Amino acid sequence: xxxATGNRVGSIGAEFEVTVTxxxxxxxxxxxxxxxxxxxxxxxxxxxxxxxxxAEVAQALRAAGTPLEExxxxxxxxxxxxxxxxxARTDTSRILRHADLLARNWRWTATPAGxxxxxxxxxVLAGTPAMREIPLSSLARVVAALDDLVATLPSWAQxxxxxxxxxxxxxxxxxxxxHDDLDAALVGAEDTLATLADRFDLDDEAxxxxxxxxxxxxxxxxxxxxxxSARAHRALTTLRPHFDKLAELxxxxxxxRALIDRGALTASGGGRRGDWDGLLAWxxxxxxxxxxxxxxxxxxxxxxxxxxxxxHASSWTATxxxxxxxxxxxxxxxxxxxxxxxxxxxxxxxxxxxxxxxDEDLLRxxxxxxxxxxxxxxxxxxxxxTGARGRPPAARxxxxxxxxxxxxxxxxxxxHTDALHEVLAAAPGAQLSADAARLALAALxxxxxxxAGDAKRTxxxxxxxxxxxxxxxxxxxxxVLRAPTWRVWLPGRAVVFxxxxxxxxxxxxxxxxxDAVxxxxxxxxxx
Numbered sequence: 001x002x003x004a005t006g007n008r009v010g011s012i013g014a015e016f017e018v019t020v021t022x023x024x025x026x027x028x029x030x031x032x033x034x035x036x037x038x039x040x041x042x043x044x045x046x047x048x049x050x051x052x053x054x055a056e057v058a059q060a061l062r063a064a065g066t067p068l069e070e071x072x073x074x075x076x077x078x079x080x081x082x083x084x085x086x087x088a089r090t091d092t093s094r095i096l097r098h099a100d101l102l103a104r105n106w107r108w109t110a111t112p113a114g115x116x117x118x119x120x121x122x123x124v125l126a127g128t129p130a131m132r133e134i135p136l137s138s139l140a141r142v143v144a145a146l147d148d149l150v151a152t153l154p155s156w157a158q159x160x161x162x163x164x165x166x167x168x169x170x171x172x173x174x175x176x177x178x179h180d181d182l183d184a185a186l187v188g189a190e191d192t193l194a195t196l197a198d199r200f201d202l203d204d205e206a207x208x209x210x211x212x213x214x215x216x217x218x219x220x221x222x223x224x225x226x227x228x229s230a231r232a233h234r235a236l237t238t239l240r241p242h243f244d245k246l247a248e249l250x251x252x253x254x255x256x257r258a259l260i261d262r263g264a265l266t267a268s269g270g271g272r273r274g275d276w277d278g279l280l281a282w283x284x285x286x287x288x289x290x291x292x293x294x295x296x297x298x299x300x301x302x303x304x305x306x307x308x309x310x311x312h313a314s315s316w317t318a319t320x321x322x323x324x325x326x327x328x329x330x331x332x333x334x335x336x337x338x339x340x341x342x343x344x345x346x347x348x349x350x351x352x353x354x355x356x357x358x359d360e361d362l363l364r365x366x367x368x369x370x371x372x373x374x375x376x377x378x379x380x381x382x383x384x385x386t387g388a389r390g391r392p393p394a395a396r397x398x399x400x401x402x403x404x405x406x407x408x409x410x411x412x413x414x415x416h417t418d419a420l421h422e423v424l425a426a427a428p429g430a431q432l433s434a435d436a437a438r439l440a441l442a443a444l445x446x447x448x449x450x451x452a453g454d455a456k457r458t459x460x461x462x463x464x465x466x467x468x469x470x471x472x473x474x475x476x477x478x479x480v481l482r483a484p485t486w487r488v489w490l491p492g493r494a495v496v497f498x499x500x501x502x503x504x505x506x507x508x509x510x511x512x513x514x515d516a517v518x519x520x521x522x523x524x525x526x527x
Contacts, residue, residue, distance in 0.1 A: 018083060026113035028083045030121060034076075039121065040066040041076050042110060045086060046118045051107035077108050085114030134185045134221050138178040139228040145175035146235035153242070156249065172250045176269025179279060183289065186225075189217070190293055193300060210304050214297055222297055225290035233283040236276070237451075243276040420467055423497050429480045437483035440497060443469035444481060444488065463500040470496045470504035 018028045029038035044060045045052065052060070054077060058070045068076075080086035088106040110118065148171045156168045193213060202210065239246065250270040269275055282289050327344055331337040419436040426432055432440060446462035447469040461470040471479070472494045479495035481488040496504040 023084070023113050025083045026085045026111065027117045029080060029085055030117070030125075032079075037066070037068060037072070037076055038080065039118075040064070040068075041073065041080065042085065042114060042118045043122075045108060045110040046115050048109070051089065051109045053107055057108065080114070081108075084111055085117065087111050134189055134217070134225075135181055136221065136224050136228075138182040138185075139224065141178040142175055142182065143228050143231050143235070145171045145178070146232050146239070149175075149246070150235050150238050153239070156245070168246065168249045169252075172246060172270040173268070176275065176279075179282070180269065183282070186289055186293060189213075190296060193217075193293075193296055207304065207308060210300065211308075214300055214304055217297060222290075222294045226285070226294060229283045229288055229290040230285045233280065233285055233288070236280045236283060239276075240280065243273050246276060247271055247273050416465065420465075423467060424499065428495065429482065431482040431484070434484055437481065437486075439465060439467055440469070440481055441483075441488065443467045443497065444471075444490075444495065447471050448490070459504075459506075461504070466500050468498050468500045468502070468504070470498065472496065472507050474507060 016028075016032045018025055029035060029042065032038060040061055041057060044057050044064070048060075054070055054074045057077070058068055058073045061068050061073070077086055077088070081088055086108055087110075088108045090106060149168060152168065152171075193210075247270065250268070281287075285291060327340070330340045333340065415435060416439070419433070419439045422432060422436040423440045426436075442464040443462065446464050447460055448471065450460045450462050459470055459472050461468060463469070471490065473492060474494045475492055477492065477494050479490040479493045481495065494507045496507070498504045
């Protein structure tokens with residue numbers, strides 16, 4: 001046994017050779033011969049907080065249920081060191097004689113690359129990865145960190161004192177840490193969704209999982225992601241001219257600034273201009289990660305419906321094969337089998353419903369006149385009338401319902417047209433009716449959330465339901481929208497309503513509109 005083990009250990013180098021010289025060598029033990037032993041050794045090294053000797057590694061392997069001889073452990077550690085997955089050092093506290101310098105007294109630990117490879121194997125490759133819950137708290141921290149950076153923009157955008165520059169690096173670190181957590185969870189959920197949605201032969205459990213994922217994520221998580229990413233994108237758009245300054249602040253606050261400047265280390269998240277550009281693209285409301293995730297949810301709906309229809313059609317009570325097996329099983333009865341067969345295949349609808357009489361002298365299949373009476377429920381009679389041997393029921397007359405729906409539709413369209421005409425005909429600041437005020441408020445809110453679009457950045461415009469609203473920056477003027485029970489003021493802006501597709505009349509403009517969002521003040525009460 002010892003000779004066979006020694007031959008196996010000594011032949012590993014000849015059987016498996018790693019030719020790459022970069023960091024890919026650290027992943028060689030996952031595909032090498034005896035990879036199970038290498039993975040077990042790396043699991044012990046990665047889990048230990050202190051350096052271990054080969055004897056301690058062998059003892060930990062025996063405790064974990066993977067017994068290996070110390071000599072084999074020493075050989076595995078030497079190969080891991082050669083592949084840059086583990087490192088060894090001499091324990092100076094135990095050097096008492098020349099023998100203490102031998103490799104069996106070295107203390108071993110996993111290298112950073114080896115730890116990353118082992119964690120990747122444990123979390124992704126080993127077994128089926130479980131879908132991570134999308135942490136909406138991380139999304140909230142991302143938005144909060146960006147809001148804090150925007151709020152403190154005047155203090156750190158210029159060369160200020162050091163005490164005023166301590167807060168931005170803290171916000172930057174929290175921002176990118178939370179974003180990494182959110183992105184990893186979202187990618188995992190998107191992969192699971194793609195795996196389930198791309199298959200049309202799912203079983204009951206997988207289809208139920210897909211349905212639950214779509215219902216929960218489409219109704220709550222997708223909406224939260226869309227809202228949060230939109231807020232983050234607006235904040236990043238404001239910070240975009242200062243991305244270089246933010247990267248510089250993140251590097252200056254690092255304790256390894258000298259090594260980063262020399263190129264020995266790479267800056268953490270936020271220390272490069274590309275990190276901020278990537279974060280801006282991630283939060284894009286139209287092509288970002290959240291928008292793509294919501295689009296995948298929508299595209300997965302047809303797959304879920306196809307699986308539900310297939311499962312319903314292939315259930316054991318609905319298929320022709322299941323019914324034939326049930327008939328064959330019933331025909332096996334020695335006393336009632338022939339009667340069941342004749343009632344099933346014979347063209348006699350009256351033989352399908354009969355009961356068994358107490359008198360044993362009667363025929364096995366009594367006629368419908370002489371046999372006992374059977375009370376047929378109303379639902380069964382309705383089902384029989386719609387079957388293959390009954391006449392199909394007449395279609396329900398829904399003419400009145402269609403007429404009512406069409407009348408309501410015309411009534412809503414007429415009310416919308418009246419409200420639109422009322423808004424366009426009203427003077428600026430005049431009181432509007434409730435319907436007209438709601439229509440005007442929708443267009444006003446859309447315009448206030450937009451950005452100044454013309455060359456001089458003096459107006460912002462948007463339209464909703466055929467009504468367009470344009471806001472002009474006019475210092476000293478206060479725009480107002482009046483309703484019977486509430487009012488909306490816009491200080492420093494003039495409000496112009498006009499039909500969608502037309503251009504608003506330009507008032508006297510005295511300044512550029514450089515704000516991210518137009519200020520809105522709402523107060524309830526009588527007009």
